[in-house]
Amino acid sequence: MKKVNLFWHRKDLRISDNLGLKYASEKNSKVVGIFCLDPNILEGDDIGSARVNYMIGCLQELANNYQGLGGELLIFQGKPQDIIPKLAKKLEIERVYWNLDVEPYARKRDEEIINLLSAENIEVCTFWDQLLHEPWAVLTKAETPYTVYGPFWRNWVSLEKKDPVSKPERLWGLSEGEIEMVTSLGLISLPKGKDLGFVWEGGFVLSPGEKAARERLDYFCDSLLSSYDENRNFPAVDGTSLLSAALKFGTIAPRTLWQRTVEELENTQSDEGRNNIIAWQKELAWREFYQHCLYFFPELAQGAYREHFKNFPWENDEVKFKAWCEGKTGYPIVDAAMRQLNETGWMHNRCRMIVASFLTKDLIIDWRWGEKYFMQKLYDGDLASNNGGWQWSASSGMDPKPLRIFNPASQAQKFDPEGEYIRQWLPEISSLDTGDLVTGKILPIEAQSCGYPTPIVDHKTQQRTFKALYAQVKG
Numbered sequence: 410m411k412k413v414n415l416f417w418h419r420k421d422l423r424i425s426d427n428l429g430l431k432y433a434s435e436k437n438s439k440v441v442g443i444f445c446l447d448p449n450i451l452e453g454d455d456i457g458s459a460r461v462n463y464m465i466g467c468l469q470e471l472a473n474n475y476q477g478l479g480g481e482l483l484i485f486q487g488k489p490q491d492i493i494p495k496l497a498k499k500l501e502i503e504r505v506y507w508n509l510d511v512e513p514y515a516r517k518r519d520e521e522i523i524n525l526l527s528a529e530n531i532e533v534c535t536f537w538d539q540l541l542h543e544p545w546a547v548l549t550k551a552e553t554p555y556t557v558y559g560p561f562w563r564n565w566v567s568l569e570k571k572d573p574v575s576k577p578e579r580l581w582g583l584s585e586g587e588i589e590m591v592t593s594l595g596l597i598s599l600p601k602g603k604d605l606g607f608v609w610e611g612g613f614v615l616s617p618g619e620k621a622a623r624e625r626l627d628y629f630c631d632s633l634l635s636s637y638d639e640n641r642n643f644p645a646v647d648g649t650s651l652l653s654a655a656l657k658f659g660t661i662a663p664r665t666l667w668q669r670t671v672e673e674l675e676n677t678q679s680d681e682g683r684n685n686i687i688a689w690q691k692e693l694a695w696r697e698f699y700q701h702c703l704y705f706f707p708e709l710a711q712g713a714y715r716e717h718f719k720n721f722p723w724e725n726d727e728v729k730f731k732a733w734c735e736g737k738t739g740y741p742i743v744d745a746a747m748r749q750l751n752e753t754g755w756m757h758n759r760c761r762m763i764v765a766s767f768l769t770k771d772l773i774i775d776w777r778w779g780e781k782y783f784m785q786k787l788y789d790g791d792l793a794s795n796n797g798g799w800q801w802s803a804s805s806g807m808d809p810k811p812l813r814i815f816n817p818a819s820q821a822q823k824f825d826p827e828g829e830y831i832r833q834w835l836p837e838i839s840s841l842d843t844g845d846l847v848t849g850k851i852l853p854i855e856a857q858s859c860g861y862p863t864p865i866v867d868h869k870t871q872q873r874t875f876k877a878l879y880a881q882v883k884g
């Protein structure tokens with residue numbers, strides 16, 4: 410099987426607008442696509458059922474799309490370091506293609522595989538597909554990486570973006586003889602999530618796969634984008650794209666999204682309309698900012714960026730942590746958000762900020778506990794964005810305003826004024842007066858009769874304690 414290219418899908422579970430796959434299939438080269446169920450990832454302590462089941466759904470659709478183009482997606486179970494070099498050798502593969510990733514584990518793994526393939530004289534071709542700009546393309550005047558979002562955005566948005574790329578005209582599979590040859594390397598049929606030990610019955614706010622991502626993008630641009638900036642902070646409103654998991658698993662490409670925003674800008678006359686589109690572009694840039702940060706500062710994955718947070722005297726009370734995880738803190742907006750996370754594997758961005766601030770500043774618990782819990786629960790859980798979001802909330806990260814403390818009551822008053830979101834996720838208190846529900850000032854006797862907890866901490870006291878601890882470490 411000479412002159413065949415292997416394409417290794419990782420965080421790019423799509424055939425449309427896939428840079429690496431496009432180049433692998435150029436000049437009508439034969440391309441065989443593979444995906445590895447990597448135990449280093451699936452057996453990690455930061456993995457969860459929602460995300461694994463979502464990924465399996467995406468792989469199912471990808472496999473169907475391969476068949477639609479005359480090919481077959483090969484699924485292997487095992488470490489890519491063990492599988493890919495041997496597979497490439499057995500199939501006499503000419504080149505192995507993949508799209509790059511910023512995560513420290515992925516980079517180390519890829520380097521090992523490149524060395525093993527080079528030793529066999531097999532060429533490796535890699536591409537930055539999940540970013541609009543390679544990390545080193547967006548640097549300060551001093552040629553250093555950005556550590557503050559504002560100037561990053563200004564530079565990033567001014568750079569010319571690549572257009573979407575065409576999808577391959579056809580794809581390939583293996584003959585029966587070849588399948589026999591490589592089965593021992595871990596070739597399997599696509600398992601269900603439960604076969605891998607991950608049961609998830611919660612459904613998903615966005616269905617897995619390319620088709621659902623494209624349909625949601627169309628709906629979002631046609632119906633929601635024109636009021637994105639107004640609506641994006643209200644968790645009871647369907648006001649955001651819900652495309653985070655599609656970006657995480659690469660069922661849609663950032664190029665496709667960007668091109669769509671450019672078209673929308675061209676068709677918009679009003680300043681207000683333009684502001685809404687730019688507000689969404691800025692969110693896409695936050696995603697890239699955090700990926701660039703992780704690329705240049707891989708140590709972010711281990712702990713705080715800011716020096717004085719490295720040995721912060723967190724209280725780390727396990728009982729309080731459990732109450733936070735279960736949505737039983739007695740702060741309605743926090744509890745509603747945690748219940749949404751536990752039941753759907755997703756949480757609105759405003760609420761992610763509120764619960765993260767509450768865990769770190771009110772419960773004085775190490776942000777890494779929350780970061781890990783989010784990764785175990787979120788179906789869009791992504792190391793760069795999650796770590797970035799947690800470090801931003803804890804004030805330990807790349808953020809020029811060091812002590813941002815959210816008041817849960819005023820956040821709820823502002824962003825869930827009618828208590829719609831709170832009522833949706835906390836049915837036990839849904840009949841209470843809206844004012845009490847939103848401010849969390851629920852009489853103990855009422856809380857007791859609803860089976861709802863009284864607040865486990867006092868916000869004002871905890872705020873003072875946190876500030877004092879912060880002053881101590883800073884001093």
Ligand SMILES: Cc1cc2nc3c(=O)[nH]c(=O)nc-3n(C[C@H](O)[C@H](O)[C@H](O)COP(=O)(O)OP(=O)(O)OC[C@H]3O[C@@H](n4cnc5c(N)ncnc54)[C@H](O)[C@@H]3O)c2cc1C
Nearest residue numbers: 649650651652653692693696758761790791794795798799
């Ligand atoms: C503590 C915390 C943890 C988070 N963990 C994750 C995570 O694991 N995975 C994840 O994708 N996002 C994470 N975010 C960012 C953000 O909450 C989600 O991307 C967003 O809620 C997804 O909803 P959406 O797709 O409707 O977003 P939209 O508002 O439609 O935004 C469009 C896209 O921009 C990106 N984006 C938006 N806001 C951010 C942001 N603040 N940081 C990085 N990217 C952003 C996402 O890819 C998103 O899909 C986290 C934020 C916080 C505060």
